[in-house]
Amino acid sequence: MSSPEFDELRDHEYDGIKEFDNLPPGWWWSLWFASILFSLVYILYYHASVLGWTIEDKWSFARDSYYQRLFGELGTLDGDASTILEMSKDEKWMALGQGIFLANCAQCHKADGSGSTGPNLTDDHWINVKKVDDIYRVVSKGVAAKGMPEWSSRLGQNQRVLVAAYVSTLRDHPVAGKAAEGEPVPPWSAAPSEPVSSAR
Numbered sequence: 388m389s390s391p392e393f394d395e396l397r398d399h400e401y402d403g404i405k406e407f408d409n410l411p412p413g414w415w416w417s418l419w420f421a422s423i424l425f426s427l428v429y430i431l432y433y434h435a436s437v438l439g440w441t442i443e444d445k446w447s448f449a450r451d452s453y454y455q456r457l458f459g460e461l462g463t464l465d466g467d468a469s470t471i472l473e474m475s476k477d478e479k480w481m482a483l484g485q486g487i488f489l490a491n492c493a494q495c496h497k498a499d500g501s502g503s504t505g506p507n508l509t510d511d512h513w514i515n516v517k518k519v520d521d522i523y524r525v526v527s528k529g530v531a532a533k534g535m536p537e538w539s540s541r542l543g544q545n546q547r548v549l550v551a552a553y554v555s556t557l558r559d560h561p562v563a564g565k566a567a568e569g570e571p572v573p574p575w576s577a578a579p580s581e582p583v584s585s586a587r
């Protein structure tokens with residue numbers, strides 16, 4: 388195939404084997420450029436697409452449909468004390484509650500709940516909370532004047548109940564962090580309080 392002027396022998400020899408000083412063959416160059424082209428297409432497709440093709444898009448799509456499937460199983464949760472306490476004992480739902488907490492709340496309350504901008508949620512002192520369902524109410528309505536956002540417009544009802552239930556478990560493992568603020572609150576109980584099925 389190759390023309391004779393390319394077939395110049397190089398001057399070294401090993402075990403009787405000599406080699407030509409030729410350029411890599413055409414198929415090799417094609418593979419080389421094809422792999423560069425492929426990597427460009429790959430990066431655009433999986434990492435920078437605006438059309439919803441990226442890994443992140445697929446992940447959030449999968450997560451949303453996972454939530455929908457799970458929440459289908461739950462129905463719509465009430466934000467009352469007994470629902471919150473019941474959810475707080477379920478490992479599966481608390482893993483989800485923790486995920487919601489890490490994604491939305493950790494920036495102000497720290498991943499372990501020990502507080503930075505927002506108060507330490509792992510101690511027995513609370514500012515706005517006397518009963519466990521107050522957590523759900525604070526999460527839903529926020530405390531605008533003090534910098535705690537309302538989450539009704541950003542998290543669904545079930546997400547707010549689950550994250551409130553997760554927060555209610557944090558005091559079981561106090562973490563030294565931001566100094567206690569507010570008043571000491573006795574352990575949660577499911578004692579009925581005023582009806583609060585939908586603080587929005």
Ligand code: HEC
Nearest residue numbers: 491492495504505506513514515516522525530533534535
């Ligand atoms: C932008 C910062 C910020 C984010 C994000 C945030 N918080 Fe807060 N949070 C605060 C601040 C500040 C307070 C204190 C309000 C006060 O002093 O009355 C607070 C108070 C609270 C309280 C009441 C504590 C108490 O002692 O009364 C709870 C419960 C709470 N946050 C839960 C959450 C949850 C759950 C999320 C995520 C869905 C969240 N927060 C996200 C800043 C934040």
